[in-house]
Amino acid sequence: MPTPAHRYRSDDEDSGRWAGFPFRDGDIVISTRSKSGTTWMQMICALLVLGTPELPAPLTVLSPWLDWLAEPRDAVFDRLAAQPHRRFIKTHTPLDGVPLDPRVHYVVVARHPLDMAVSLYHQAGNLDRVRLAELTGQPAPAEPPRARQPVEQWLPNWVRQEADPRAELDSLPGVMLHLSDAWARRHEPNVELVHYDDLLADLGGEMRRLADRWGIAVPPERWPDLVEAATFGQMRERADRLAPDTLGVLRDRQVFFRQGGSGQGRSLLDSSAQAHYRERTAALAPPDLLRWLHR
Template identity: 85%
Template sequence: MPTPPHRYRSDDEDSGRWTGFPFRAGDIVISTRSKSGTTWMQMICALLVLGTPELPAPLNHLSPWLDWLAEPRDVVCRRLAAQPHRRFIKTHTPLDGVPLDPRVHYVVVARHPLDMAVSLYHQVGNLDRARLAELTGQGAPVGPAGERRPVEQWLASWIDRETDPRAELDSLPGVLLHLSDAWARRHEPNVELVHYDDLLADLGGEMRRLAGRWGLEVPAERWPELVEAATFGRMRERADQLAPDTLGVLRDRRAFFRQGRSGQGRHLLDESGLARYHKRTAALAPPDLLTWLHR
């Protein structure tokens, strides 16, 4: 018998909400770590599936986060059941925590972990914690928020921190657990790995490659406007429609699309910090994955 999916739970997520989900043939599951290109891939899927930059609804209504406890599961499932087009569903759960259906496509976006971590640092500062606690039924934050450490200090501690990767998926061990699992499945016909830097370098080429893998036909004359709509600048201009915030958990929707580039994490570390990072990652992930990830 196949191994049942691992259940990942946190204060605002529960991968158990995937249990019994009624997949359709052709569904696309977008599995990413936080701040690794989730919204970017959701937008790419929307453009390829719908064939137009004019979306009929906010992006996170078209592509809901099924694991998120802020919305009742039955509400999310009803919304997905009503969609007549191919569906594309968001999760931050590794593939070993999601039911794997041979009729379904799974796409995992990988970003250099240091860049992902810096974006996560800034994202945490943009969250309305009181609103998030209200939505998920957690206790409201107590006392003042306190002063945050400078990003350089926080990043160094993030690299060194020892933690259970299955309990803290946004830790460095958690990031590499997620990517190592996907890397081991990369030759499966319905699993696709995408590197964040490849999207930066050749967005049109990557979109065409994914359309081919998923059997999505796009008229030649539509490609220029679809690729343009998926650029970071155009998405930032449409933050009110594209940021994952219909329930009001972000303080600033435009700040969600902060920079969208690579290299920022590496520039914050000195030589010894980079050496510690590479030593740590070498103990957490296979060398061929790290070569691909760090290129």
């Protein structure tokens, strides 16, 4: 198995935890940027693999975030080793930081970066920073957080931010690095790209497409219940079981499923800021990826 080209580390994550992970035939690795449809894709995988909306455990238990430092690596490995079904594992690491095994399927979900950024802004306000620091062994925040900029001011600053894409993966350069790497691999037989807007427009069609790609047979009579269980409204109603919060880092689990729509980010930028966004992304990603991403 080739060694990943890069190791990604932050206060919360370390892609080096993938080293030595014993893959099985048919494993599915879900590689996404934050707030780009990670939990949605985990739920879709759970429904397709298990064939029922009644999950046997919380979604985070079934589909752990392997890179996250809040849970011991050996505990995650042991839990995955004990699963008798086909496994589906979460990561926020780009594919060049994950071991690439021909027996494994990799799925990358792409969302319009401006919509992703707005969701990221709201997610930041829903995190319990003290609890997160406790879990990851970081110093607790010394002072109460300062009042944040309104999102209308924060978003243009996010677009303008100059950042090392390999150190700040949720920056605009980081998002484009993640997606550009996946885009370059899109013709590989075990790599699948999914557009967030396609899930919004035709959830059932996308679920059937993924089932076909992954060789998962679903009885026709099961499809309506499975697709309904993957809708945003149904997932919000089941936030206690589906939100990625078994260790208590969210202030409100329902707020995690805030809106889930498309287009809000673009509506928050004036014409000058939108033009700057287009200039920045044109310098960060190939034109064919941008056409697909921004359609």
